[in-house]
Amino acid sequence: MIARYNCAIRYIIENGLDIGYVNQPRMTRRTIELGSRYSPDSVCTPFKSTLGSMIEALEAGADTILMTFGLCRLGYYGELQEEILRDLGYQFEFINLSEYNTGKKKDYLKAVKRLNPKFKATKLTAAGLEGIKMAEHIDELESIYYKNCGFEVEKGSYKKVFDRFLNAMDSASSKEEIESEYQRAKTAFSGIPLNKPRASLRVGIIGEYFTVMDSFSNLELEQMLADMGVEVHRWMNVSNRNLHYSGEKNLNVRIKDFCTYEMGPTSTANIWCARDYAERGFDGIIHVKSAGCTPETDIMPVLQNIGSDYRIPVLYLTYDSQTSDTGLMTRIEAFYDMMQMRKKVIR
Amino acid sequence: MKEAYLGIDVGSISTKGVIMNQDREVLASEYIWTEGDPIGAVRKLIGLLKPQFDGASYRIVATGTTGSARRLVGTIVGATIVKNEITAHAVGTTTFYPGVRTILEIGGQDSKIILVENGVAVDYAMNTLCAAGTGAFLSSQAKRLGIEVEEMGEIALTSKHPTQIAARCTVFAESDLVHKIQMGHAKEDIIAGLCNAVVSNYLNNVGKGKKIVPPIVFQGGVSKNIGVVEAFRRALGYEIQVDKNGHLMGALGAAILAEKSEKRKEFDFAVEEMNFQTREVCCGRCSNNCEIICVYRDGALIDSWGNRCEKGGPH
Numbered sequence: 336m337i338a339r340y341n342c343a344i345r346y347i348i349e350n351g352l353d354i355g356y357v358n359q360p361r362m363t364r365r366t367i368e369l370g371s372r373y374s375p376d377s378v379c380t381p382f383k384s385t386l387g388s389m390i391e392a393l394e395a396g397a398d399t400i401l402m403t404f405g406l407c408r409l410g411y412y413g414e415l416q417e418e419i420l421r422d423l424g425y426q427f428e429f430i431n432l433s434e435y436n437t438g439k440k441k442d443y444l445k446a447v448k449r450l451n452p453k454f455k456a457t458k459l460t461a462a463g464l465e466g467i468k469m470a471e472h473i474d475e476l477e478s479i480y481y482k483n484c485g486f487e488v489e490k491g492s493y494k495k496v497f498d499r500f501l502n503a504m505d506s507a508s509s510k511e512e513i514e515s516e517y518q519r520a521k522t523a524f525s526g527i528p529l530n531k532p533r534a535s536l537r538v539g540i541i542g543e544y545f546t547v548m549d550s551f552s553n554l555e556l557e558q559m560l561a562d563m564g565v566e567v568h569r570w571m572n573v574s575n576r577n578l579h580y581s582g583e584k585n586l587n588v589r590i591k592d593f594c595t596y597e598m599g600p601t602s603t604a605n606i607w608c609a610r611d612y613a614e615r616g617f618d619g620i621i622h623v624k625s626a627g628c629t630p631e632t633d634i635m636p637v638l639q640n641i642g643s644d645y646r647i648p649v650l651y652l653t654y655d656s657q658t659s660d661t662g663l664m665t666r667i668e669a670f671y672d673m674m675q676m677r678k679k680v681i682r
Numbered sequence: 683m684k685e686a687y688l689g690i691d692v693g694s695i696s697t698k699g700v701i702m703n704q705d706r707e708v709l710a711s712e713y714i715w716t717e718g719d720p721i722g723a724v725r726k727l728i729g730l731l732k733p734q735f736d737g738a739s740y741r742i743v744a745t746g747t748t749g750s751a752r753r754l755v756g757t758i759v760g761a762t763i764v765k766n767e768i769t770a771h772a773v774g775t776t777t778f779y780p781g782v783r784t785i786l787e788i789g790g791q792d793s794k795i796i797l798v799e800n801g802v803a804v805d806y807a808m809n810t811l812c813a814a815g816t817g818a819f820l821s822s823q824a825k826r827l828g829i830e831v832e833e834m835g836e837i838a839l840t841s842k843h844p845t846q847i848a849a850r851c852t853v854f855a856e857s858d859l860v861h862k863i864q865m866g867h868a869k870e871d872i873i874a875g876l877c878n879a880v881v882s883n884y885l886n887n888v889g890k891g892k893k894i895v896p897p898i899v900f901q902g903g904v905s906k907n908i909g910v911v912e913a914f915r916r917a918l919g920y921e922i923q924v925d926k927n928g929h930l931m932g933a934l935g936a937a938i939l940a941e942k943s944e945k946r947k948e949f950d951f952a953v954e955e956m957n958f959q960t961r962e963v964c965c966g967r968c969s970n971n972c973e974i975i976c977v978y979r980d981g982a983l984i985d986s987w988g989n990r991c992e993k994g995g996p997h
Contacts, residue, residue, distance in 0.1 A: 363970035555990075639891040648805045661750070666808060669768030676802040 338548040342504040351462030357397040380625035381545040399428040406600035474574040485561035486531040539612030542623030613645035686740040689937025692751035695790025697723040710734035720751035742949035746936030762945040774935030788904035838874040838909025845875035877909035901928035
């Protein structure tokens with residue numbers, strides 16, 4: 336489970352393959368505790384939270400686990416997690432997409448056939464496209480949400496609309512339902528009265544794919560900022576990074592002055608994105624990663640160059656399996672105060 | 683009656699308090715150990731500040747708290763402003779040193795660097811996940827060497843050949859240190875080596891990638907260690923300024939912030955006599971088990987925090 340996409344995966348599995356999907360329980364401290372207990376200590380936190388989440392899904396009655404592939408060590412995580420779960424004595428089917436990630440359509444089909452040997456291609460294609468559309472809607476609404484919810488006149492108006500939409504997506508079973516709820520949420524969003532000071536702060540959040548998108552893992556970083564009255568931007572999501580990604584080569588060309596080579600999974604995109612925020616005159620950039628994340632550690636020197644060239648403050652946050660947000664709050668508050676004092680002097 | 687402002691900074695290791703007047707003169711100040719009991723420390727602090735304070739000509743109209751226990755202590759003393767220690771330090775230092783460009787700060791558990799331009803902080807960094815090279819490390823090593831942490835600086839200055847000590851991580855530094863002691867290195871050389879290790883750890887972690895420009899002000903408890911000041915001077919090649927109130931800068935910043943904010947509430951020294959209790963409650967209404975901290979004054983709940991969802995609450 337990652338971020339808010341559980342409902343889109345459920346939709347595709349249920350409607351495209353006619354098999355039941357177990358909605359994993361929302362991640363809590365117990366998830367992290369379970370995951371940490373059975374994980375190697377120095378592995379990155381997403382390994383621990385996904386492992387914990389798998390255990391909770393098995394407890395909830397799942398008999399098959401579908402694990403994504405990835406472009407960093409994530410590609411190896413499925414294999415390791417399967418072995419850990421088998422050692423713990425769980426009985427289940429494990430479909431590790433890393434084994435089928437060859438780029439060839441027929442290999443992906445092999446994975447699908449393991450889920451349901453008698454699946455209908457037309458049905459899966461239709462549900463697949465609709466599920467993807469759902470993910471895009473989630474991204475669009477989430478982006479509007481974090482940009483604006485800090486300025487609502489009546490506290491909680493945005494959350495009410497967004498929660499209703501997400502709840503509807505959890506049980507949606509048709510294209511019409513998805514579209515009508517999406518339209519309703521969009522209209523409701525645009526009708527919420529805002530009280531936005533002209534000099535409000537704009538912050539861009541970049542970083543490691545999992546931690547930056549998953550609000551449980553980043554201790555509600557975006558909400559924390561929004562509650563302080565900040566316009567929060569985040570480019571990284573499934574729509575931008577996966578569905579409409581302009582490609583490693585194309586992005587690399589645009590950051591040639593900062594790095595000669597392509598930087599890997601999300602690094603190229605994050606460097607491009609940081610520079611974009613800087614050029615658009617944002618007040619600050621926050622870089623998010625889990626401890627030990629190699630690709631994101633690699634881009635920190637480049638971010639420092641961007642910070643000094645464009646004179647934009649960059650806050651680096653490293654997350655581990657801690658669940659207390661006191662230290663985070665201190666750093667965020669200080670970053671906020673700094674951006675604000677800075678803004679007064681610049682103008 | 684003239685106006686005065688109280689600033690309290692409760693850190694992991696020490697608790698600091700100042701009372702300042704409108705001309706930013708320190709009327710009373712105190713520096714004591716927190717000893718793992720922030721509430722007790724604050725009550726003691728207030729008891730120590732009271733006799734220094736001229737209650738006949740001044741009254742305290744605003745109170746600011748900062749440091750890692752700022753919220754708890756803010757509730758207890760009825761603070762008008764509760765601010766994080768990074769902002770408090772930046773505000774304090776830039777008030778007394780308007781031209782400062784770099785603030786180095788090493789406290790008991792954390793260390794930070796603040797870059798300043800035109801009197802405002804423009805960038806900062808703070809140690810995360812690791813307390814290497816902070817005051818707590820120096821204290822524990824002083825204990826190992828059988829000296830007081832306050833004497834370390836003077837002893838370090840007598841060394842002519844500081845011992846090389848691995849500085850990457852306190853755990854490595856500690857084993858390297860033990861090894862060097864057993865090999866027969868002189869004590870003053872080891873102490874000087876420790877001071878160098880703190881500085882190189884700081885510059886490689888907190889200060890990494892930051893452009894350090896003079897004038898430089900060094901503060902926090904560790905700035906009282908002349909050996910570390912000297913090591914910074916050599917490593918950076920610039921003069922390092924240490925304010926005589928450098929260890930109080932967070933509290934001064936909190937007092938200045940209290941003065942600047944418009945909120946006013948007279949401070950009552952009776953806090954010293956009141957009975958405060960905290961209780962940790964595990965919410966238990968979902969599997970997140972939020973740890974909720976409840977603060978009681980004379981048996982009545984006055985504040986609570988730590989709850990993360992709408993289902994939970996103090997109970």
